[in-house]
Amino acid sequence: xxxxxxxxxxxxxxxxxxxKRRSINYLHSSTPVQGWFARDALRRSPRPGGVxxxxxxxxxxxxxxxxxxxxEQLGRASTWLCKLYSVxxxxxxxxxxxxxxxxxxxxxxxLAARAKDMQDVFDGQTYTALxxxxxxxxxxxxxxxxxxxxxxxxxxxxxxxxxNSMIHGYSKSDQFEKASALIREMRSKDIPRxxxxxxxxxxxxxxRRRIPEAKEILxxxxxxxxxxxxxxxxxxxxxxxxxxxxxxxLGLLLEFLKxxxxxxxxxxxxxxxxxxxxxxxxxxxxxxxxxxxxxxxxFKPDSYSFTLMIRSCLLHAxxxxxxxxxxxxxxxxxxxxxxxxxxxxxxxxxxxxxLVGKTSVQDMLSFYESMIEKGQKPNVFTYCALAEGxxxxxxxxxxLEFMEKARNALGPGDDFRSYQLIRFxxxxxxxxxxxxxxxxxxxxxxxxxxxxxxYLMRRSMYDKVDDVVSLMKLxxxxxxxxxxxxxxxxxxxxxxxxxxxxxxYREMVARGxxxxxxxxxxxVFFCGSCPxxxxxxxxxxxxxxxxxxxxxxxxxxKAFSExxxxxxxxxLEGSCETHN
Numbered sequence: 001x002x003x004x005x006x007x008x009x010x011x012x013x014x015x016x017x018x019x020k021r022r023s024i025n026y027l028h029s030s031t032p033v034q035g036w037f038a039r040d041a042l043r044r045s046p047r048p049g050g051v052x053x054x055x056x057x058x059x060x061x062x063x064x065x066x067x068x069x070x071x072e073q074l075g076r077a078s079t080w081l082c083k084l085y086s087v088x089x090x091x092x093x094x095x096x097x098x099x100x101x102x103x104x105x106x107x108x109x110x111l112a113a114r115a116k117d118m119q120d121v122f123d124g125q126t127y128t129a130l131x132x133x134x135x136x137x138x139x140x141x142x143x144x145x146x147x148x149x150x151x152x153x154x155x156x157x158x159x160x161x162x163x164n165s166m167i168h169g170y171s172k173s174d175q176f177e178k179a180s181a182l183i184r185e186m187r188s189k190d191i192p193r194x195x196x197x198x199x200x201x202x203x204x205x206x207x208r209r210r211i212p213e214a215k216e217i218l219x220x221x222x223x224x225x226x227x228x229x230x231x232x233x234x235x236x237x238x239x240x241x242x243x244x245x246x247x248x249x250l251g252l253l254l255e256f257l258k259x260x261x262x263x264x265x266x267x268x269x270x271x272x273x274x275x276x277x278x279x280x281x282x283x284x285x286x287x288x289x290x291x292x293x294x295x296x297x298x299f300k301p302d303s304y305s306f307t308l309m310i311r312s313c314l315l316h317a318x319x320x321x322x323x324x325x326x327x328x329x330x331x332x333x334x335x336x337x338x339x340x341x342x343x344x345x346x347x348x349x350x351x352x353x354x355l356v357g358k359t360s361v362q363d364m365l366s367f368y369e370s371m372i373e374k375g376q377k378p379n380v381f382t383y384c385a386l387a388e389g390x391x392x393x394x395x396x397x398x399x400l401e402f403m404e405k406a407r408n409a410l411g412p413g414d415d416f417r418s419y420q421l422i423r424f425x426x427x428x429x430x431x432x433x434x435x436x437x438x439x440x441x442x443x444x445x446x447x448x449x450x451x452x453x454x455y456l457m458r459r460s461m462y463d464k465v466d467d468v469v470s471l472m473k474l475x476x477x478x479x480x481x482x483x484x485x486x487x488x489x490x491x492x493x494x495x496x497x498x499x500x501x502x503x504x505y506r507e508m509v510a511r512g513x514x515x516x517x518x519x520x521x522x523x524v525f526f527c528g529s530c531p532x533x534x535x536x537x538x539x540x541x542x543x544x545x546x547x548x549x550x551x552x553x554x555x556x557x558k559a560f561s562e563x564x565x566x567x568x569x570x571x572l573e574g575s576c577e578t579h580n
Contacts, residue, residue: 055087055088061095064091068088085129086128092137095136096138101137105139112142131162131166135165163191183197195227195229202232209451211243236252237253241275275291279312280308288309292308303343304345307348314326327356330352354388418448419448446477453469466490484515491504492525
């Protein structure tokens with residue numbers, strides 16, 4: 001019977017050309033068996049419509065590659081090649097963010113290499129799709145090269161979509177200055193900006209806890225009168241949550257809910273998650289529970305909904321020391337997740353391992369074993385949680401074993417993962433683990449060191465600040481604007497700060513590091529508080545290199561005037577002594 005059914009499907013597909021509308025609709029709803037016959041018919045008689053539909057339906061990079069090869073058999077007409085490669089690049093970009101990302105990256109490299117011979121026939125849409133694919137697969141260097149070539153072509157100009165893809169790529173790879181520069185370029189060229197132009201930059205600045213810069217972007221959006229969409233609203237909520245302005249985020253969410261009742265924009269589950277994230281990080285279990293209840297009334301809670309509940313228990317226990325109570329609450333959430341038949345994500349396992357590790361190492365290992373049995377791959381957070389559990393009961397050897405696994409799990413290009421991990425260790429009070437992670441290859445980035453330095457400065461752990469700066473120099477990690485601001489603050493706590501501040505300022509100028517106005521303000525203040533020859537030289541150099549910033553500083557502060565007055569008094573005293 002099965003053979004007869006398959007024979008019937010095959011005959012039907014063979015009689016129906018794939019380029020026609022009937023077969024296209026058939027492919028959209030095909031089962032795996034029908035999909036096999038569709039590909040078989042495509043091999044025998046390739047048609048443009050069938051190739052395009054099948055490209056969009058390909059679940060893996062290998063299938064996608066096979067379809068592109070079919071498409072190339074249909075000829076070398078420029079219109080067809082542009083269409084074929086535009087769709088192929090768009091599909092590769094989507095696969096790049098899924099489980100087949102490794103193969104998608106390899107396929108992108110192969111397609112890009114073949115596409116070099118066809119650059120003379122590609123149109124703007126094809127280049128735009130290629131840039132989007134590069135960003136989707138995380139190959140930002142290639143995206144930048146393609147974008148540069150695109151801009152250099154005569155008679156073509158990147159569209160809003162192409163600029164948006166590059167801004168997304170720069171934001172994702174922490175190149176925020178380049179992303180902002182592209183937005184300025186769009187403004188100067190009168191290229192329309194959309195919500196998608198700003199939302200990735202806003203989101204990734206918030207992830208990096210660079211909230212003042214994110215707020216500047218928000219102000220720029222208001223000036224451009226951008227039409228907000230769901231993702232942009234979500235990015236704004238996330239920004240307030242990351243900036244510890246949880247009440248503001250909650251108030252904004254309530255406003256959105258009122259607008260929805262009046263027929264406005266529909267509030268998404270992700271918007272609830274963004275607000276819950278801020279309260280979870282603050283250890284506010286009660287508010288997280290209320291928001292979770294609202295999600296249950298409007299949507300089906302997903303894995304992240306349950307994870308945020310568990311995370312709120314973890315942070316509540318960390319802040320208040322109520323480990324037994326919060327372990328029970330988290331276990332109850334875990335049972336709810338099982339009853340809802342929602343598969344726990346890795347982050348949920350990690351939070352549970354961290355929680356139960358404080359009360360029972362045996363339970364911690366049970367969660368770890370269950371995680372592996374369910375096919376979840378442990379990551380750096382998992383290994384650090386296990387290391388902390390063993391360290392808590394004095395088993396240093398096993399703790400070091402898992403700490404080594406954590407370092408090995410961080411790849412050389414995994415900057416953002418290491419940043420998240422370091423922040424997580426600091427939030428849970430594990431300063432030693434956070435500092436130890438700075439030794440990993442992927443942590444060799446100023447941002448990772450800065451988050452630790454800021455944490456230590458806030459807690460007046462100045463000896464450790466000096467140790468981390470020494471480690472930074474030893475690993476030859478270049479200082480950035482934020483690093484110098486921290487070092488200027490650190491120097492200001494010493495008895496005679498001006499000499500060290502002068503050297504730091506000269507370093508910034510020599511290396512071409514932009515000076516933050518707040519850093520310049522601090523330098524001027526130290527000159528006023530510690531008048532000396534070095535203070536005079538520092539003021540002269542600030543006037544030379546940051547004159548505009550200095551004038552703005554004078555308008556809002558008397559520090560400069562006081563510094564000048566003290567310098568003049570000292571000069572007068574010196575001349576009197578000489579005269580006498």
